[in-house]
Amino acid sequence: MLIDECRIDNTITPEEYMEFRKIVGWALFPLEQAQQGLANSAYICCIRKGDEAIALGRVIWDHGYVVYIADVIVLPEYQGQGLGRVIMELIMKQIGEWLKPGYKAMVSLSSAKGKEPFYRKFGFQSRPDENFGCGMCQWMEGSTDI
């Protein structure tokens, strides 16, 4: 299995992170902004084959009840070989370890189009449903004339 040839660590450089985003066609932004986001993430896991980062997961947590899974990316040539599952299992295990007895957290994410069935495998429900409206979002851009 591919995962047996890999190692997992908890760091990723801003350059590696932006390269992942570029490869999967996600929005790009300055390296400095990536660096700040990575530094303030509550959990990062990265699967490496040799020195190459081939899959990553990243979680934002407010240390209260709000947890947001920000990025789950497997490089295209390594998809479909169980790495996404490994990343999600590591993330869910970490979140479980953050929660003391009696605590609860709302764990949310924005699924990329068509990836909803992947996340359903880990207990996520699509919105809207009988209890929740749609998740909503927007991109905002920094302006020089504020």
Ligand SMILES: CC(C)(COP(=O)(O)OP(=O)(O)OC[C@H]1O[C@@H](n2cnc3c(N)ncnc32)[C@H](O)[C@@H]1OP(=O)(O)O)[C@@H](O)C(=O)NCCC(=O)NCCS
């Ligand atoms: C989504 C993504 C992370 C899945 O990673 P992956 O390594 O290909 O997934 P795995 O091989 O570990 O698959 C895990 C399980 O999910 C299923 N699965 C994966 N992608 C799926 C999809 N698009 N639809 C339905 N099921 C899917 C697999 O069949 C597998 O099922 P099983 O474990 O029950 O046999 C990967 O496709 C990816 O990085 N895509 C580009 C970035 C992206 O869209 N990320 C999600 C952002 S929100």
